[in-house]
Amino acid sequence: MLFFGTPHYARIILLSLLQDPTWEVRVVTKPDVPQGRRLQMTPSPVAQAAKEAGVQIDKPAVLKEFRQAWEDFAPDLIITAAYGKILRPWLLELPRRGAFNLHASILPRWRGPNPIAWAIRAGDTVTGVTLMAMDEGVDTGPVVGMSEVTIGDNATTGSLTQELAKAAGELLVQSLGQLMDNTAVRTPQPEAGITYAPKFDPHDARIDWTRPAIEIHRLVRSMTPDPGAYTECCQTRIKITECAYDEGEQMRGRARLYGNAWKIGTGNGVLTVTKIRPAGRKDMTPGDFIRGQHISGEVVCE
Helix, strand or coil, X not given: CEEEECCHHHHHHHHHHHCCCCCCCEEECCCCEEECCCCEEECCHHHHHHHHHCCCEECCCCHHHHHHHHHHHCCCCEEEECCCCCCCHHHHCCCCCCEEEEECCCCCCCECCCHHHHHHHCCCCEEEEEEEECCCCCCCCCEEEEEEEECCCCCCHHHHHHHHHHHHHHHHHHHHHXXXXXXXXXXXXXXXXXXXXXXXXXXXXXXXXXXXXXXXXHHHHHCCCCCCEEEEECCEEEEEEEEEEECXXXXXXXXXXXXXXXXXXXXXXXXXXXXXXXXXXXXXXXXHHHHHHCCCCCXXXX
16 A cells, blocks of 8 residues: 655654555655754654655655556555645545545544644644545545544643544554445545645744733644743743643733742733743753743733
8 A cells, every 4th residue: 555644744644554564665755854953854743654664755746657557556546644734636545445644633624634632722622533535525535434522721732743643643543444445435535524724824933912812822722842932021932832721810921929939910810830931951840940030020921
């Protein structure tokens, strides 16, 4: 089979698949990208896992460059998981048993490239993974299987991705037999309940202190670990990486230090901030930051 995937979510699924040596897997992932201060060319998490497992890896800049090679490989299945590119009709028609995607939501809720973060931001209490047959639409194909996952009160995009990837890997392994013998039931997605999960715009990461504390808490969790929800304070851009919300009244955007934590007033309630990341620095407590700035009294976040 051909396995298309790129980020950590797909890496965990691939590792579940590779535990069974029955399947001949050829991995397709995005090309290496420059990372870090030295802009060192770095392979994707999927490429790193495939290399360690000794699996053949393709890194096409343009998919059609590998068309002949994949036709010669003649895969029974294509499995995709957060690959990052749309597969063209010629590729969807290539595998003998079909092309299937592991999407990180309970479709049709949160179609699109950013379902995990949007589920947290919206305050959903349950999400999951959907195994679906691919068509030419974006996450519109018929459903083959689902697995639900509870969203914890303090779940972040990072932690929830880990849980969903594990569930997706288990769902794939359980479903492979039916996919291969063509007995999997394909159920069309309902027309009701469709929502979309686009990528965030850069301004989405900025905290609006006129919003309720519970909404800001969700925003911070949805932006953790990347890109990070931020505010401006003491002429410094500060990402909030750990917080909680509570009732109470305090002037909006005013941060008061209690021990090592900030309590910041919002449009409704108070946000208690226990970890921050000032620009160019590592995570620290607000107390450590304030003492390093030699500031006393409350500060303004905006």
